[in-house]
Amino acid sequence: MTPTTFHTPVMRDRVLEVLRPAPGEDFLDGTVGGGGHAEALLEQTAPDGRLIGLDVDDESLAEAGGRLAPFGARVRLVRANFADMKAASESAGIAVVDGVLLDLGGSSHQFDTPERGFSFREEGPLDMRQDRRLERTAADILAESSEEELTRIFRTYGEEPLAKRLAVTVVQERARQPITRTIQLADLVRRVKFGSHRSIHPATLVFQALRIAVNDELNQLRRGLEAAVKMCRPGGRIAVIAFHSLEDRIVKDFMRRMSSPCVCPPGLPVCRCGLRRQLRLVQRKAFRPTEAEVSANPRARSARLRAAEKIEE
Ligand SMILES: C[S@@+](CC[C@H](N)C(=O)[O-])C[C@H]1O[C@@H](n2cnc3c(N)ncnc32)[C@H](O)[C@@H]1O
Structure with missing residues (x-):
């Protein structure tokens, strides 16, 4: 777009x-x-x-x-x-x-530019840096954080009820292949949250959490x-x-x-x-x-x- x-x-x-x-x-x-x-x-x-x-x-x-x-x-x-x-x-x-x-x-x-990686609706790299001089992108956080750290990020910054289960899934998935793309992450979250009651897109809270973490x-x-x-x-x-x-x-x-x-x-x-x-x-x-x-x-x-x-x- x-x-x-x-x-x-x-x-x-x-x-x-x-x-x-x-x-x-x-x-x-x-x-x-x-x-x-x-x-x-x-x-x-x-x-x-x-x-x-x-x-x-x-x-x-x-x-x-x-x-x-x-x-x-x-x-x-x-x-x-x-x-x-x-x-x-x-x-x-x-x-x-x-x-x-x-x-x-x-x-x-920023949200409408897929290459910035903020949107779970548009295919793009999992970047999310507002300041592109920062070293760590959202993909880096997903690749490098421990399961406990990911749980904390999803829970604290996203208030995501399924934080722990999502962190476990990220750790399992990244052992198979790196998680580097927005739609790839959105689909992963959708699979974990399948059937859970929701009024917002299932990936909203995880994307919010990662954005807050990337930009502190x-x-x-x-x-x-x-x-x-x-x-x-x-x-x-x-x-x-x-x-x-x-x-x-x-x-x-x-x-x-x-x-x-x-x-x-x-x-x-x-x-x-x-x-x-x-x-x-x-x-x-x-x-x-x-x-x-x-x-x-x-x-x-x-x-x-x-x-x-x-x-x-
Ligand atoms: C909601 S927009 C501001 C829109 C602006 N008020 C206007 O009328 O166009 C937020 C902007 O703040 C910048 N930003 C976010 N966090 C920042 C920070 N900690 N320091 C400086 N700029 C920041 C973003 O890059 C973005 O351009």
Whole structure:
């Protein structure tokens, strides 16, 4: 399948509402992708607000570079992981910003390009690296991990109920022939899960688990959130869009902990733990896309947006 559009930005208007970009403000987009959210932020911060756009994917940066070219020197694109946003933005000459956006996961372009190996519906190599400078692909993980390690990956990152049985099957199959192709893995999973109750494609959770493992997504997210708080000016805002419950739980727990960090036992007259609030939640619950957005862009279906404001120090 040839990709038609690179990526449609999810919950674009809501992102603008929670980040409140104003003329002259600077933003960091840690997942610039095709540049859709970045473009909206740059329009709102005209005439001189700046945007640092990070991405680990060379194709995304090329696309964003073209789309954002009309904004000239207001845009600085850097190939970097958002976990390293502080060093990356300092190298681009901007140390603090008025807001940070993380729109997690992959772009439509990545999922729709069979050679990237993200899709269990399209024949391709089991790659799944968002950053193609990384050494280990999904095929490497399947070839090199022990049965216990595979069970842990499928269980922890996929919440896959048949994790152990699938790991045993992978180990048996790879003794016969290497598992290197998307459809080969999808068929293997289908055989193990045959007859199990399902509302999603049987390979969904295994593919999710491998993608998280290949890209170390959950650890990068934890590091990115910590860095985002450090990079924001007091009064600045952080917005994160997550697409599955593991990511969303990390974002929710992080924002809650930073907005009410005191661990003193209830009833103490004064706080003794000394942990200070660093964030204020914009809204307790996650924002969800509207039905109209989901019907126009089904990939928005599982999106959950959470936002918080850095507290004045
Ligand atoms: C959902 S897309 C972002 C789409 C973008 N908001 C837009 O409007 O086009 C996610 C992007 O983040 C990138 N990405 C994923 N994890 C990353 C990380 N840890 N650091 C930097 N970029 C990352 C992916 O390569 C992908 O291009």
